[in-house]
Amino acid sequence: MAPPLTPADLTPALLRGALEAERTERGGLLPHRLPAWARAQNTDGQLTMAESQPSGVRLAFRTRATVVELDTLPTKRAYVGVPPRPDGVYDLVVDGRLLAQGSVPGGHVVTVDMTKGTFAHTPGAPGTLRFDGLDGTVKDVEIWLPHNETTELVGLRADAPVEPLPDGGRPVWLHHGSSISHGSDAASPTAIWPALAASAAGVELLNLGFGGGALLDPFTARTLRDTPADLVSVKIGINLVNLDLMRLRAFGPAVHGFLDTIREGHPETPLLVVSPILCPIHERTPGPGAPDFSSLADGQLKFAALGDPAERAYGKLTLEVIREELARVVAQRAAGDPRLHLLDGRELYGAADYAELPLPDELHPDAAAHRRIGERFAERVFGPGGAFADR
Structure with missing residues (x-):
């Protein structure tokens, strides 16, 4: 019995x-x-x-x-x-x-x-x-x-x-990002890309990926600052574009402030900035992004970019603009911060991946793409020569 x-x-x-x-x-x-x-x-x-x-x-x-x-x-x-x-x-x-x-x-x-x-x-x-x-x-x-x-x-x-469960002594990886890091459209909680990468690398995941919420909020930066971690990464860009939240004039200083705050609590921790993965609707077209209600007639939700590409001249953000500015900011800071690194998100999911594994709703990766992103992150970031190789 x-x-x-x-x-x-x-x-x-x-x-x-x-x-x-x-x-x-x-x-x-x-x-x-x-x-x-x-x-x-x-x-x-x-x-x-x-x-x-x-x-x-x-x-x-x-x-x-x-x-x-x-x-x-x-x-x-x-x-x-x-x-x-x-x-x-x-x-x-x-x-x-x-x-x-x-x-x-x-x-x-x-x-x-x-x-x-x-x-x-x-x-x-x-x-x-x-x-x-x-x-x-x-x-x-x-x-x-x-x-x-x-x-x-x-x-x-x-x-x-x-x-x-006792502490296993594994390095703690603290990650912040958008709905893609949150796990939108992943098959299960251990199949979101950060969980897959953490498992492959043998680290303890603390995931602060928030669907629609990677917006350079100061309270998020202070949370990252105050949370003990051995490795920190921040994935920045897509939410700022699809919410049409700020212009280029504000974006650069906001990124500096976000990183400054994190560094107050993690002055020498390896810190990785990840730019957006490929998202064709927002590569050259600013936000806002919105549901494409015409797609609901087929029972499938898709998203579209509502901005005008010409508005880029007035400081509106696109993913191309975001990547360029992140590269500039990180290069400027890295001269005095050798543990600060940048990863172009298209190394995780780019044009060839979109052709093979398109974004079902034009915004979020599916389960197979989550696995690919997780495997590539583990290889490029935790592998030899990566930002977190010396964990």
Whole structure:
């Protein structure tokens, strides 16, 4: 007869990849990837949603359990006129190997009508994820939470004691970027490109990739400054273009200020600036970017650039302009900062990749492209001669 499942203490000590864990009204934990003081300075609903989606966040513990159950309350998104999104995926990793996957149905639902700009919230109930058939030996277990669903952790049960996983002593890689780093359109949380690169390089990932939120916000820079890390990278550009947020006059000084702030807390840490991957709609056409509502008739969401290429003469940003200015800023700073590096994002995904693995919505890589980007990042950045080779 199998032993009964016993509740485990659901404490922040079990979490990796989160900067804070908020206690909820039902006594659960809500992981956050920005600290409370930074969230208080934010007024953007998109960033509020993105930072609460636990990309790169996982429960990590050591146990002999053969059965593990996790109760969660997910918040799912639905878009009017677009086919339903699949439930978020949880990845079970045991002793470094992906062993199983699962989902939690139900939960809250936020329905977005992009043609009207409205949001509707439908409350839901928690669900249960169950992994069984595990061997009874001592093992290191990680449950990676869905990268694209806000996830409140409600309860944890197992048929053997659960202890927080000890620090393995691996270098911590702190990364900040946009929805591509967040994992948009990746197959699962361990298949987002930063997770793939971290696994290949043997480093501990702390992912501050925020869908729609890589905007050179000062509170994000201060968060990066104050977060202990052995390696730091920032991927800058696409959100500034598709939100049409600033002009060239403001962009260069803003990048300098962002890097200055990071360097206050990490004066000699290897610091990598990554420019945008190829995105043809915004290479020479400024933002804003917006959903192409005509594509909804086919049940597929695509994006289009609404700017005028002629406006580049007036300081509007395109991806070509962004790359040129980032190269200038990094070259200027690197003369006195030998651990500052630049990677052209087109080395990760360029024209040949777009021809083979086009962006399905004209903005985000698919699962196969995430894998390619992750493999190339690991090779070019963590490999011989790379910015993080001496980790």
